[in-house]
Amino acid sequence: MKIMQVEVKAGRAESEAAQAIVLLHCEGEGLGKQDAAVIDKGLGGALRELLQTREFEGKPHETLVFHSQGKIPAKRIVLVGLGEKKELTLDAIRQALGYAVKRVRQCKADSFTVIAPQVAPRGHSLTEMAQAMAEGAILGSYQFTAYRSDNSPGKDMAAMTVLTSQKATVRQLTEGVRRGVATAEAATFVRDLCNHPSNVMTPSRIATEAKSIAKEENIALKILEQKDMEQLGMGALLGVARGSQEPPKFIILEYNGARKKDERPVVLVGKTITFDTGGISLKPAENMEHMKADMTGGAEVLASIRAASRLKLPIRLVSILPVAENMPGGKAMKPGDIVKTLAGKTVEVQNTDAEGRLILADGLAYAQRYNPVALIDIATLTGACVVALGQFAIGMFGTDNRLKEQLRKSGFKSGERVWEMPLWDEYFEQLRSDVADMRNIGGRGGGMITAALFLSKFVGNCPWAHIDIASTDWSERERAYVPKGPTGIGTRLLLQYLIDRSL
Structure with missing residues (x-):
């Protein structure tokens, strides 16, 4: 567009x-x-x-x-x-x-x-x-x-044209328009990526989009291929990708607009499943076509780093995308399989449709290398989020009160509001495995919470927030500025947070 x-x-x-x-x-x-x-x-x-x-x-x-x-x-x-x-x-x-x-x-x-x-x-x-x-x-x-x-x-x-009769306000209005164009452009970019069908928007195409973004000012790119992931030990991401003919990608984009050389970065990690059949734990056929947008989180961290460069934000920012397609092929991961993550923890896979948390586990563990001042992951993670919050609130979890409050304020400004859910250790009982360090599902009760708690085991001690956009990433009807289909919601939340942090 x-x-x-x-x-x-x-x-x-x-x-x-x-x-x-x-x-x-x-x-x-x-x-x-x-x-x-x-x-x-x-x-x-x-x-x-x-x-x-x-x-x-x-x-x-x-x-x-x-x-x-x-x-x-x-x-x-x-x-x-x-x-x-x-x-x-x-x-x-x-x-x-x-x-x-x-x-x-x-x-x-x-x-x-x-x-x-x-x-x-x-x-x-x-x-x-x-x-x-x-x-x-x-x-x-x-x-x-x-x-x-x-x-x-x-x-x-x-x-x-925004017309004002007061010349003194032109400068303020112009700066606002500059920000608004950048944030809206980022959201439309996400909508475009998620609207493309999965036979077009493959992991390799995501890598191509990342290469294009790397041409922006002060952005560097690194792409890990399957053999690189095998050497590093990203068993969770590789396990999810096993059933597909499309090779996985692990994409790292770094933007450096910081005034200080030693400034710690904000790190964003986005779930990037270019299509999710559920794997061997196959999803129902009804509405499965929506799963072309299961890469929304990854698209949003891609768009965010491009917008940060175009806005010349005085920050360091890293965007990480673990990219795969979840298919039920002959080599696909099966219920009962055990995978070893980059962090060294083992996971019993009891449901292959809970794949987002697996690829994010390796993404979050890799993010620790940057010693982030703030670590935020964003994902279309759980159907339980839709049940709990409907279509107007984004689920938020986190370990740092200041980070959560900043995201809450940015959510109200952007109109992409977050609602905090509990992250209590008692829920981890539902994730205990008889044969591994943990399992990847915790049963029906508190599904959004157990998914977030699973991720929390891979974030180390840095300030972390998890944003579940499964309730807002797709709209069944057109609204004022929200289209039917992929919405791009979450993009402007991230960018508003980065803008507010830069002021």
Whole structure:
């Protein structure tokens, strides 16, 4: 998908010659004395009349298109509701722009101007508000058309202009747009990777994507092949990959934008199963096609390091991707098999469909080599997460309170909220094996918790957080800025955390 161009400029709304002008409006509020009022004057009071007759009220998700009939330079006015002013959040603005861009597209326009609110939501800066605006518009315009013979079901949105009447705010708004374009671009990149079918997006193709990202500024790449993994002793990852004709990959990308040479890195580890049949413990056929997105975590750490480079964040960042395909071939790992991990611990595999934690075990153990200041893994790990949290919350576990609080705050800013679950040692009783150090499943009860507890045995003493995105990585319906299918949710959470850490 081609990313729309977003710019900020100072100017007068009533003089803006745009295909459409988007006005964001809070429920129960008047037009005030600023841009909306000036536009309304040019339209002979038409907007005020719409509010008075309650044809438009400013409720959340509400939109209305008004044609100017040549009374002002702009062809159309698109009114978009924000809900009540006292409850206004960054995500309400993000959602409003998502709905706005869809409404503009319905009008057969390919560009628009949005009037920047003069006040940000309580507790947030104009920069953060502009970031949310850019994110909402770009994410809301997303379409995946690579395999359509008719090319596109709707017109691509080419450009958005954020217009402010206050020249003093241009710098803040521009910085916000810069961040918003980078984070939204990262999320759309993840959606694209996960939308490609698994016969295209193989472990080798993931390696090709990593090589492309390594061309970005200050990024270095290392790819371990199967023989390298065998020499290192990555028995868990190799066990998962045994049933597939596709050779596994172990990808390490390093970005260094730090001001200090000896700065410890943040390390991200992403589950990258390019397709998950469940292996010998075969999944049901229904919805198995969704498993092309079981590589979402890996796609997100790939996108995060590219965005960190493009934003020139002053940090060290390492992205690790253990990559494999989980298939039920003649050489496939079987229930009852025992594998030896890179950390030296042995695991009795009682269910081959609990493969994500196995490849992450080797990824997390490898991450210890970097002495990370923070270690975060992200994965479509457990169906239990979907049962526990539904589709609007990301499961979070961790060993470091400061890291968890930082992720919680970044989650609220990004609109990709996390919810902490317990990580208590008592649950490890469910993972005890009669023949190995541990087994890879702990039964039905607390499945999300036992999976996280399994991972915790491979993270050493560094600050660690585990993010389970299995509840949010796929959407059954289209929402404001979330498409049907792969969502890319988790990408902006990671990037917001990295941005906040850099400030």
